[in-house]
Amino acid sequence: MGRLQKILIPFLGLVLAFCFYSARENFKPEMLKGKRVIVTGASTGIGEQMAYHLARMGAHVLVTARTEAKLQKVVERCQELGASSARLISGSMEDMAFAKQVVEAAEAELGGLDMLILNHIGKSYFSYFDGDVRHIQKLLDINFLSYVAMTVSALPMLKQSGGSIVVVSSMAGKVGFPFTVPYSATKFALDGFFSSLRQEFSIQNVNVSITLCILSFIDTESAVRAAADVVQMSPAPKEECALEIIKGGALRQREVYYKYALTKIPLLLRDWAAELLDYLIRQHYRVERPPAA
Ligand SMILES: NC(=O)C1=CN([C@@H]2O[C@H](COP(=O)(O)OP(=O)(O)OC[C@H]3O[C@@H](n4cnc5c(N)ncnc54)[C@H](OP(=O)(O)O)[C@@H]3O)[C@@H](O)[C@H]2O)C=CC1
Numbered sequence: 001m002g003r004l005q006k007i008l009i010p011f012l013g014l015v016l017a018f019c020f021y022s023a024r025e026n027f028k029p030e031m032l033k034g035k036r037v038i039v040t041g042a043s044t045g046i047g048e049q050m051a052y053h054l055a056r057m058g059a060h061v062l063v064t065a066r067t068e069a070k071l072q073k074v075v076e077r078c079q080e081l082g083a084s085s086a087r088l089i090s091g092s093m094e095d096m097a098f099a100k101q102v103v104e105a106a107e108a109e110l111g112g113l114d115m116l117i118l119n120h121i122g123k124s125y126f127s128y129f130d131g132d133v134r135h136i137q138k139l140l141d142i143n144f145l146s147y148v149a150m151t152v153s154a155l156p157m158l159k160q161s162g163g164s165i166v167v168v169s170s171m172a173g174k175v176g177f178p179f180t181v182p183y184s185a186t187k188f189a190l191d192g193f194f195s196s197l198r199q200e201f202s203i204q205n206v207n208v209s210i211t212l213c214i215l216s217f218i219d220t221e222s223a224v225r226a227a228a229d230v231v232q233m234s235p236a237p238k239e240e241c242a243l244e245i246i247k248g249g250a251l252r253q254r255e256v257y258y259k260y261a262l263t264k265i266p267l268l269l270r271d272w273a274a275e276l277l278d279y280l281i282r283q284h285y286r287v288e289r290p291p292a293a
């Protein structure tokens with residue numbers, strides 16, 4: 001191959017890649033106007049902030065979590081912010097019948113569904129793995145199986161609307177971090193299930209997008225309480241994080257990386273320099289080390 005071709009082919013590749021990415025649609029808040037959206041884990045944290053963004057954009061929001069009193073306040077705020085409608089359904093995602101019931105409520109009360117945002121997580125610990133197998137089983141039910149159950153129930157409505165599934169995951173769902181063994185297992189499971197399902201949708205021409213969101217440390221109350229003393233990193237703002245998730249879902253992106261520099265860039269090391277990435281992660285942890293023998 002001539003020298004010119006060796007330069008020309010990669011150059012053309014870059015030009016094509018640039019054209020492909022720059023031709024992508026831009027996000028406009030109107031994209032969500034009148035859309036029917038379920039947000040799980042919406043009584044606090046990132047889920048609560050997503051509900052407020054959706055309300056400002058004029059969506060119909062159905063929020064869910066266990067604590068009804070908190071959800072009631074979220075609904076009132078959504079109404080003040082301009083939601084087309086706002087309603088709640090409370091219950092625990094430990095129970096797959098409840099997961100299904102939430103989707104049925106959307107069908108009965110909204111007449112369909114355009115976006116399913118799966119965001120809730122059950123309580124876990126942030127420390128060394130304690131060997132409790134039942135805890136992993138319970139966390140898998142809440143953080144993984146209920147996501148599957150809701151997806152299965154919502155699919156007929158999402159197929160009809162050409163809708164979107166948004167799955168909130170974490171850096172801990174792409175790479176191993178210390179102190180998150182049960183949590184990380186549930187987040188890796190989500191990647192396996194939804195990335196495989198996306199492939200099948202593509203083969204079957206199912207017009208339902210799946211967006212997996214890879215988040216770094218975010219300043220929600222529960223995360224800061226659990227990890228701020230150990231993880232030497234400033235948490236990113238939950239309001240901005242919530243908006244980026246919604247944008248990614250509306251644009252039908254395959255994955256959302258937030259914050260980009262703390263997620264996408266370190267993950268580039270994962271397949272080529274895994275031990276270096278592991279080392280860098282450990283450097284961000286402040287842990288008591290056992291005295292040398
Ligand atoms: N904050 C962070 O640093 C990061 C967060 N993420 C991901 O972002 C998402 C949101 O996290 P964040 O906002 O911090 O979490 P929060 O702890 O603030 O919120 C968790 C939500 O889940 C609900 N919930 C808890 N247990 C159950 C249950 N059994 N059934 C139904 N709902 C339940 C809670 O409400 P209630 O108690 O009322 O049920 C609450 O609304 C999660 O998927 C998390 O993995 C990813 C990376 C980093």
Ligand SMILES: C[C@H](CCC(=O)NCC(=O)O)[C@H]1CC[C@H]2[C@@H]3C(=O)C[C@@H]4C[C@H](O)CC[C@]4(C)[C@H]3CC[C@]12C
Pocket residue numbers: 121122123124125126170171172176177178180183215216217218222223224226227231
């Ligand atoms: C341990 C946190 C979950 C706390 C919890 O149980 N909340 C519910 C409740 O209180 O009811 C973890 C939630 C998010 C995790 C963070 C995350 O996903 C991003 C980083 C990933 C990395 O693996 C470790 C550091 C993280 C900041 C991680 C820390 C643990 C969480 C805060």
